[in-house]
Amino acid sequence: MPGFEEIVGHEQIVTHLKSAMKLGKVSHAYILSGEKGCGKKLLADVFAETLQCEKGGTEPCGSCHSCVQARSGNHPDIIHLMHEKPNSISVDDVRQQIVNDVLVKPYSGKYKIYIVPDAEKMTAAAQNALLKTIEEPPAYAVILLLANNASALLPTILSRCVMLSLKPVADDKVKQYLMEHVQVPDYEADVCVAFAQGNIGKAVQLATSDSFNEIKNSALHLLKNVSKMEINDIIATVKSVSEFKIDIQDYLDFLAVWYRDILYFKATRDSNGLIFKDELNVITDQINKSSYEGIENILRGLQTAKTRLNANVNFDLTMELLFLLIKENLV
Template identity: 55%
Template structure:
């Protein structure tokens, strides 16, 4: 577990949680909503650790900016090693979180007073997997919790939860993290080169967990390599060669959206360079020479048509339009706008 200072972004949520600790106005139920990899678990862990910290309990918290776990007391050490008796994670073996999971691990357990802390904190990750029966069982505890009970629900889909659950929780929405913060974090903590950190950050769209995954994934690096090879030589290839090339690199159809997004970033670079003539603004900085060549050959209208065709391909694939036909139409647009 990490303290608030180790979390990138989410300043408003952190300030809300710190204020709750500082004033003692802590809700019995919080709902952290954000996509997978956005930082829900880090926020929940930091909040739980701070709530149980012995230094904070003794009032040694300083001003609002310094409300954080000390990291050295027995409680913090237990929390950091995921071995705190009063911070409980709800687990489940099936695809869903069932009523028995909630009854046994939470409803029954919460009746027992904390072992060594002022609170018993229950963290339910993937709360969208709660069955309706499990949610109704949980609702009874949320409505009448013991004074020491705190429940943290983490979800990527608020619509999966009952309105009665939502109405009784303090809901905190995780927003995309600032790109500069993410790039700096990747470079400092993971020693990722600047160009790679920037591409991963843009591709992750404000999701730090996803950016970390992309920046360190051999599979993503190979995907990027294959896409760039196709795009560099696409103007000199026959349509059947392009289609064969794309089929090879998108054999896993679940990844085809990632391939298309990488291609969109390429043509946005081409368009940006055509407008600004500034290589420092490019995402694919290391491919400056090839981007420059394509920017000189293509018209503004042609590049915009290509990007629009790719966005349309994503819409068609989402609507389950024939895969091969969708790809062929997209690639045909690229070829038709190759030398305007």
């Protein structure tokens, strides 16, 4: 596990947490809010390790008995809340693992730290059960609520916690991380960065995912050939795309990045700003066959398709209409 110095981005949050530790003003309850993969868990783990570190600094030493326990996931005073139901954290989960447990003093650390992933999954009863502990905590208690969607938490919880919202990390930092730590080639890093939109966790997942490469290859085949495809070919492509239903948003995002490249290059002729630099010949050919209005229609159609799929509109019908729209707007 890295220390704060190795965390990419989130400088303001790191500064806040370090300052709180240095001044002895650590809050009893924090909400770390941000989309999945943005770094909430890493920040919480490093914060917890640092609080328990026997050296008492603003970075974990990584070598004391407490840090070794924290890094192995076996620290008795760093508790990660577990729940059996995948989409719900029950009142019993909260009572057994936090409310009742917090009455027992720390075994060895200065603090007793509770980390709650997916905190927005707590039922209203679970949140209300936690509220009293947050309002009147023992001096040694620190509760870290990690939420993809903090607005799903009760106002009473929100008002009693320090809110730390994780923002997207700059693209150049995400790319540097992929190239240095995941050994991703320059071109592949650009594609992953474009998709990740400042989310390092998602960028790493994409860079190391075999399914993402399959999606990319399938999408590129469509993008290069859609103007020549007949309706039967489009229906066949729909069936092949249906294999990626779980990742269909990534598939549509891939198409959108391609057409943004087309629009950008048509307007600027600047190949340095392209994501798909190695497809320059295909992009050049397509801009000569496309109007600005046609490309913008396609981009709107992609957003419409995402909205329909989120609303559970029929998958095959949505994709067929999308591919026909793309074909109609390419000269």
